Amino acid sequence: MESAKLIANLTVHFVQMVKKILEAVAGFGETYDAATLEEFVSEQTRALGAVVLEYCWVLRCRESGRPRSVACPCGRRRAFKGRIERSIRTTLGPMNLPERFRYRCVVCGGETILGDELRGEGDFSELAERLIAYAGQAVGGMFAQASKTLKRFLGLEVCGKTVESICLRRGRRVIAAEERAVAAPHEVKPEENPRRIAVGVDGSLIGRVDPAHRRRSSAKNGKVSGKGKLANFWKEVKTCVVYAIDAAGKATGRKTYYSTQAPHDVFGHKVVTEALRRGLHTASEVVFLGDGAKWIWNLCAREFPKAVQVLDWYHAVEHLWEVGRAHFGETSELLTPWVKAREGELYEGRTETVIAAIRAMAKKAGMAPKGTAETDPRLILQRNVGYFTDNSSRMKYPEYRKRGIPTGSGVVESACRHVVASRLKGPGMRWDEEGAEAILHLRTLELSDRWDAFWEKSLAGAA
């Protein structure tokens, strides 16, 4: 009975609002921009939608009824304490939550609110918060940029500061879920069961603010402007990419990511968790791709002892360029032919020839005296003799090709660019630990195609 009345009311309300829209458009006059018309109708129908949503929600709440009490985790019951209406801001505009009921336990004081499920954690609806967090991780630049984008696409008024704090709160939930998964690896459900998977790991740097500076300037949460004389510093972000490969070593299906500033050992556990999600249990072969950094191979030996270790081709070639520039100089005509020749040797598996060439260059340049800058060509050459020697067992490229083992060629590098650089590196960008972690986690969630699944929550609690 009551719902029939509600539906009749809504219909009347709806017709009135549509009439108003039509009248307003009639008053536009003879000349107006066509896009203005569309924008106006779009705005007005959003407001209309907010009314419909409110009716829908009230109907739903009334159908599920209001219990006299609800169970309390302490074992007692929480008694009904009254209705507390409130308004929230949805993607359709402001809306009331009239059927909102408070319950309280007399024993432990615990409280439950029913009829609040449309709301997120603050003044916005759950969906609005998800979209705000989505924009915060996706839109480059300062959070104010995300705020402008939301205004333009959704008509949602939310300031940059609020975008930032919603990202932080949502990011914390992703981090907490990741920590639970790491703590219980046997409960990680594989999303697929490929025969072979590849795991790529790399590090990159982001601009960080000095934590002491943060405390002194009392700036809160997330990104902090780089003002002031106090030192900024760089912080390494570790990123992994996991994907299934076919018999030829070609990537099949989607790539998934994980990124954090956490120490190497913590990161190692997360890489395993990500690999478990992608079918590590059942994969008969794991290929581990990385740059030459020692921590990466330590991680591989510790967490993936049976993996085939491959020095990412892209990084190997990068190092040849570094050597060439140190020896010939950036502008020399000899640079490119030299690099190309060594690249060919690496490709053919003649690693020893490459090492001999670099060693000869290092010898000719001589030892750098103590205290020389890291960028000194002599040091670069010496370092690279070490780099290629230490990694020679991971540079059997002809063998990898024959066995259908991927050699990287940019997958690992572009993972870093994709997850980290394209959002967290920009002119003047400085992050604090928590803000960067939140955005990294939101980004890997989205880029791994897990965004919707992660936030979906059952409405069962409303019943």
Ligand SMILES: [Zn+2]
């Ligand atoms: Zn209780």
